[in-house]
Amino acid sequence: MPATTPPPAELHRRVIDWYGAHRRTLPWREDPDPWRVMVSEFMLQQTPVVRVLPVFEAWLERWPTPADLAASPAGEAVRAWGRLGYPRRALRLHAAATAIVESHGGAVPGTYDELLTLPGVGDYTAAAIASFAYGRRAVVLDTNVRRVFARVVSGVQYPSQGVLRAERDLATSLLPEDDAVAAAWAASTMELGAVVCTARAPRCEACPIADACRWRAVGYPPHDGPPRRGQPWHGTDRQCRGALMAVVRDAAGPVAPELVAAAWSDAAQRERCLDSLLDDGLLDLAADGRLTLPG
């Protein structure tokens, strides 16, 4: 059967209705306070929901407002970040909280343009906060939404590596006019991509728009083109930096350099990564030569 493309309003209704019936209960959805939404979005950048949940709860209990976080040392944020990965996100969240206190009266701003000025907030996160926390109309284009559109509309398994102009135009053209409907559409398409239209084994039998999916209609052709590059890990600077950070993060106080050195055998790489961590502000060098999280 050919994929007949329903009118946009029909597509919106079916996906939003599906969301109403099947959406996961997540803490930042049950109480979409802007600061809670913002914290969740930072943590969810490249990190799965199940790993974020416990850290999110502890974080909000300790720092219920941006001002609370801004009043703590940045290093405490890095430590509370735990093993979520990409600890620069913790530093940027702390810096964003500071900017919110200094420039926005302590309240998370609600417009895309204001949000975009905050450290660690890019196109996706600005749109997500404006939409999920403030109910505003915004083009929320994350990896889930991109995959749904790639399959349903373009008939391909995966979206391109970067966001193309035509892709953004498509997402914009599909965005409902009304703010509340647009926000519901954003959340719904993301959820559909996250739990049904997944990267590896899509559950098309549970999809509310399977009959409208072009990829399905053309027989699920596999990705065609240059191989999708996996990120190398073993022996990389990222692995080294992670090992060094773990030593300091899990220590109660300042750490002797010999103890940090024991975490990575390649001396040249170790020194290079240590320098980069100091340069990034993820580590500080005390006067006595010991290493600490940033004050």
Place this chain on the structure above:
DNA sequence: TATTCGTGGGC
């Protein structure tokens, strides 16, 4: 535009 930046779980 292409790289870099952590971490861990599923297949």
Place this chain on the structure above:
DNA sequence: TGCCCAAGAAT
């Protein structure tokens, strides 16, 4: 077992 992937941002 390795490989792929997960609500990206900054440069």
